[in-house]
Amino acid sequence: MYIGIDLGGTNIAAGIVDDDGRLIFSDSIPTLKERGYEEIVKDMASLCEKVACEGGCKMSDIKAIGIGSPGTIDNSRGMVVYSNNIKMHNAPVVAELQKYIDLPMNIENDANAAAYGEYIVYGEGVDSFVFVTLGTGVGGGVIIGGKIYRGFNGAGAELGHSSIVIDGKKCTCGKRGCLEMYASVTALIEQTKEAAAAHPESIMNKWIADNGKVSGRTAFECAKAGDETAVAVKKQYIRYVAEGISNIVNIFQPRTLVIGGGISKEGDELLAPIREFVYENDYNKYMPKTELKIARLLNGAGIVGAAMAAKNKS
Numbered sequence: 001m002y003i004g005i006d007l008g009g010t011n012i013a014a015g016i017v018d019d020d021g022r023l024i025f026s027d028s029i030p031t032l033k034e035r036g037y038e039e040i041v042k043d044m045a046s047l048c049e050k051v052a053c054e055g056g057c058k059m060s061d062i063k064a065i066g067i068g069s070p071g072t073i074d075n076s077r078g079m080v081v082y083s084n085n086i087k088m089h090n091a092p093v094v095a096e097l098q099k100y101i102d103l104p105m106n107i108e109n110d111a112n113a114a115a116y117g118e119y120i121v122y123g124e125g126v127d128s129f130v131f132v133t134l135g136t137g138v139g140g141g142v143i144i145g146g147k148i149y150r151g152f153n154g155a156g157a158e159l160g161h162s163s164i165v166i167d168g169k170k171c172t173c174g175k176r177g178c179l180e181m182y183a184s185v186t187a188l189i190e191q192t193k194e195a196a197a198a199h200p201e202s203i204m205n206k207w208i209a210d211n212g213k214v215s216g217r218t219a220f221e222c223a224k225a226g227d228e229t230a231v232a233v234k235k236q237y238i239r240y241v242a243e244g245i246s247n248i249v250n251i252f253q254p255r256t257l258v259i260g261g262g263i264s265k266e267g268d269e270l271l272a273p274i275r276e277f278v279y280e281n282d283y284n285k286y287m288p289k290t291e292l293k294i295a296r297l298l299n300g301a302g303i304v305g306a307a308m309a310a311k312n313k314s
């Protein structure tokens, strides 16, 4: 058995994962991210013991612990070099956790961990694999030859920060026009708000009033009901996502590309038009095409991936 920890800005989730990458049991606690990393890590240690116990194992059954954390990670030194989300700078998270639990550990960027989780689920035989997550931001990971591609410095594969609009919207990373500013759920919510305000006749306004807020589902649901403004928002949003994924496919030509994050729950409503655009604009006209799929693990991907990366650490 292994433990995977998914350290997020809101919650710390941890779970017991078996040898084949099956999530046996998981639980979560609030991160309270304003605290220092030492206190957060102390809670991570207690959570590990809790999930082991409630998941029906002893800590002596656990072979390794994997951590997925936001930010730039130094995997070889077990450190969070920098995280904007949870305030950490050169935080030796692995060494700190090993003060409480004496086990082999591994730390990855959270998007890389989630990518690795989906990779395990979709078959380890695949030689090239890309995961793109459409959530609060746009994240992702690249797995080549069974290994997480981190770049020479650990900061690699930030798929959400390739730009799709020159001099476009200013991104949190400092650059303008990043894919994240157009294809994240945050961006979709912004696009929906703007369109609803500009079109008082749109039923999206009623949806928003009934639900008390705009969400990533607003445009998709109102489009299903035939609302023209919602159809236009959905179409434009999918175009942004497809443009980004088309770039990724042309760079990597991965065997499989999986789309995850909250919006991936839309399933084929999202995937079919993306597939059409990506295949139409594929540089590769004559060779087999990248398989495009919706993520399977959703919230469990970070836990499973962190655990399996710890298992397979080399």
Ligand SMILES: [Zn+2]
Binding pocket: 160, 161, 171, 172, 173, 174, 175, 178, 180
């Ligand atoms: Zn950016």
